[in-house]
Amino acid sequence: MFGNSDYVSLQWLSAIGLSLLISLSVRAETIEVLTYEESPFAVKVGKTHQGLLVDMLKEMFSRTSLDYKLRFIPLKRAIVTTERMPGHCVLPVARSQEREAHFHWISPVLVSRYGLFSRSNQTIPLTSLSDAKPYKIGSFLGSGIGEYLTDLGYDVELASVSAQNLRKLKRARIELWAAELVSAQEQMQKQAINFGVPELIFYTSLRAMACNKDMPREHTLALENALKSMYRDGYMSRLYLEYGVKI
Amino acid sequence: MSDIRQNKLFTLLLLSIAWLSLDVHALFDPQLKSAEYWVTNEFQPSTLTQAEQMQEMNWFVEASKPYFGLQIRVVSERIATHGYEASVLAKAFFEITGIHVVHELTGEDDVINKLSAQIFTQQNLYDAYINDSDLIGTHFRSNAVLPLSDFMKNEGAVVTLPTLDLNDFIGLKFTTGPDGKLYQLPDQQFANLYWYRHDWFNREDFKQRFKLRYGYELGVPQNWQAYEDIAEFFSDDVKEIDGKRIYGHMDYAKTDPSLGWRMSDAWLSMAGVGDKGLPNGLPVDEWGIRVEHCRPVGASVERGGALNGPASVYAVDKFIYWLHRFAPEESIELNFTQAGEWPGKGLIAQQIFWYTAFVADLTKPGLPVMNPDGTPKWRVAPSPVGKYWQDGMKSGYQDTGAWTLLKNTPLERQQAAWLYAQFVVSKTVSLKKTLVGLTPIRLSDIESDVMTQRAPYLGGLVEFYRSRGRDVWTPTGTNVPDYPGLANFWWHYISQIIEGKVTVQKGMDNFAAAVDKKLKQIGERADMKCAPKLNPISKREFWLKAPGAPKREISATQVGKTLSYEEAINVWK
Numbered sequence: 093m094f095g096n097s098d099y100v101s102l103q104w105l106s107a108i109g110l111s112l113l114i115s116l117s118v119r120a121e122t123i124e125v126l127t128y129e130e131s132p133f134a135v136k137v138g139k140t141h142q143g144l145l146v147d148m149l150k151e152m153f154s155r156t157s158l159d160y161k162l163r164f165i166p167l168k169r170a171i172v173t174t175e176r177m178p179g180h181c182v183l184p185v186a187r188s189q190e191r192e193a194h195f196h197w198i199s200p201v202l203v204s205r206y207g208l209f210s211r212s213n214q215t216i217p218l219t220s221l222s223d224a225k226p227y228k229i230g231s232f233l234g235s236g237i238g239e240y241l242t243d244l245g246y247d248v249e250l251a252s253v254s255a256q257n258l259r260k261l262k263r264a265r266i267e268l269w270a271a272e273l274v275s276a277q278e279q280m281q282k283q284a285i286n287f288g289v290p291e292l293i294f295y296t297s298l299r300a301m302a303c304n305k306d307m308p309r310e311h312t313l314a315l316e317n318a319l320k321s322m323y324r325d326g327y328m329s330r331l332y333l334e335y336g337v338k339i
Numbered sequence: 340m341s342d343i344r345q346n347k348l349f350t351l352l353l354l355s356i357a358w359l360s361l362d363v364h365a366l367f368d369p370q371l372k373s374a375e376y377w378v379t380n381e382f383q384p385s386t387l388t389q390a391e392q393m394q395e396m397n398w399f400v401e402a403s404k405p406y407f408g409l410q411i412r413v414v415s416e417r418i419a420t421h422g423y424e425a426s427v428l429a430k431a432f433f434e435i436t437g438i439h440v441v442h443e444l445t446g447e448d449d450v451i452n453k454l455s456a457q458i459f460t461q462q463n464l465y466d467a468y469i470n471d472s473d474l475i476g477t478h479f480r481s482n483a484v485l486p487l488s489d490f491m492k493n494e495g496a497v498v499t500l501p502t503l504d505l506n507d508f509i510g511l512k513f514t515t516g517p518d519g520k521l522y523q524l525p526d527q528q529f530a531n532l533y534w535y536r537h538d539w540f541n542r543e544d545f546k547q548r549f550k551l552r553y554g555y556e557l558g559v560p561q562n563w564q565a566y567e568d569i570a571e572f573f574s575d576d577v578k579e580i581d582g583k584r585i586y587g588h589m590d591y592a593k594t595d596p597s598l599g600w601r602m603s604d605a606w607l608s609m610a611g612v613g614d615k616g617l618p619n620g621l622p623v624d625e626w627g628i629r630v631e632h633c634r635p636v637g638a639s640v641e642r643g644g645a646l647n648g649p650a651s652v653y654a655v656d657k658f659i660y661w662l663h664r665f666a667p668e669e670s671i672e673l674n675f676t677q678a679g680e681w682p683g684k685g686l687i688a689q690q691i692f693w694y695t696a697f698v699a700d701l702t703k704p705g706l707p708v709m710n711p712d713g714t715p716k717w718r719v720a721p722s723p724v725g726k727y728w729q730d731g732m733k734s735g736y737q738d739t740g741a742w743t744l745l746k747n748t749p750l751e752r753q754q755a756a757w758l759y760a761q762f763v764v765s766k767t768v769s770l771k772k773t774l775v776g777l778t779p780i781r782l783s784d785i786e787s788d789v790m791t792q793r794a795p796y797l798g799g800l801v802e803f804y805r806s807r808g809r810d811v812w813t814p815t816g817t818n819v820p821d822y823p824g825l826a827n828f829w830w831h832y833i834s835q836i837i838e839g840k841v842t843v844q845k846g847m848d849n850f851a852a853a854v855d856k857k858l859k860q861i862g863e864r865a866d867m868k869c870a871p872k873l874n875p876i877s878k879r880e881f882w883l884k885a886p887g888a889p890k891r892e893i894s895a896t897q898v899g900k901t902l903s904y905e906e907a908i909n910v911w912k
Contacts, residue, residue: 192596200456200459223430263880296464321851339464
């Protein structure tokens, strides 16, 4: 992992130089990027694609001269396809040890913070996550954060979809709502409910873009350097702010 | 004598005055009042007197004033020690200092991913990380990790605890780079030791049968031959105890990242792959990597390394042979966590590779491996060594999870995080934390009367930490320049051997070639400190004939040797 991260600008600059040179020779190839619907990160609106990750991808590739095509398919299929088919990448994916050796990684493409929201008329002061032990926490089926809290012994009630939790919290059927901050902003806006800022931001997750192992090193290096420059010149911070959160 | 007595009285008087003044102050200062509450109700026992604890807490109250109201984020792996920190100590720290700490728990791999991401993005994702000292070779080369020894003298001086007492930390050398700088502060520590059923080994009938068959006493094995004989004795000869099938060996081999730790956590050094010299072997370490003037020059025998040498092949061979021959059938399909439950079932006679992080789990009342009086039926002892091992070599694995600050964290947040880091390892807190998580870091705790009283209930853990073994069992060393990148190779290449896709020799050849390639890649960063620079390829014979590692094949077998438990733990006194 450290092998992918350079610490010193000198090497970074030489890598950018290299990737620019190489980009001339790879321009004709198109990378097929696979993603799945997860609002507000990647959504299909008619024939257009929108969302934080869609914006991020557009900027990242524009800094490399590589071409790409974005396609929506379910996550599991996207991962299998990427593993088997050269020229493919999938995002956003959790970078686990089990997956580590099977892909080239461009990371992090998504920094997600998770918070615990309470009702607007009820403050639950939380010094640490363990202060939430006595309370019923809402999450949704298939959510990684719900699983995390359950594993740690919290009283988690899972809804079938995330949006139900807002109504449950409003009606006091749960006392805290565990949610990713960008999604929470969007859902509160959609449902015209405002729970304000979370009582506690308790977890951060990083997700990556996994690319087929046979992808030329020059391509992954170019993408990696583009992503790095987006963080370092403030593009990513501005992008997250557009979606209502700080990185 | 009377002078000494007078001095003692004077010191006592001063401490009493200090205590009284703190006590009066505490009436008005809510933070000191909180400190008094925590010292009295939670941070007991301690190696400090209550008055000394309050003095230490008073320092925290004063030093943290500029950061009152600040919220910081730290992240560590999910083990009992860190669970205690996240749920109890972070709360105490907040009430005492006004600094709000969100202490996140996650997998060790995720901790490393996050640390790497902060370096890559230059975003302040966390203010401090607790990560394994296995990464010391990565950290000191990275130029991204704050050398704590520099920090404590400069920007961190005002927030460095006067009673931190660095010399009291037993793992400090594991977190110090070849440049002599301290990069990480130990927070918890554990070792990998030999585990066995002391009660079975002491049964007269078993002792007689073993002696009759093997010609020496049943006891703590000192070498791999004795381990193998004992494994055979219990698996084949004893076979059943109280009507239950028992086994002379336990291990795991599922194709999974934890198979990598099984090997990279010093298995090769136990076989004797590396050179003499602590902590890791010089010039060839326990990963089989040769280093010259701090630069890794190769892992393959062809470049002077030992990763595919005869000793490494012997180490992997034995691992596979014992697994198939003596361990429960299921063990090949188990990973680290699943296998960890097995010794507690009461069916295993011995396990050569056992993490002391499991002590708390294996001392739970009611387990088949526990006596009714709360003492365990098992013991841990120094691990046996293979036929290539010689005196002066590393003998096993130990690691410390340690506080790591990154240079790109804003200074104010580094300082607040450093306060929290010192709080959770302070003498006020550390003995209590040690009793909760059984991952000792301070010599003063290990040598305390409290630990003497606990020792009979911990199966030899205290005895190990009181011995010189704590210096001879060491983590991955500074030769490994990219631990996260290279650690993955272990399970990838070893699993191919276990799955029978390649022979042991071929698998280790592939592995060594891959490590060489990666070292070359890393070495291309010209500006890196102690960057790898590969030796040219030579004939294997050239290096095998040279003194030290890589070592020529030893065809002779070892003669089994055992010691009584008392003798075995005294070896490292």
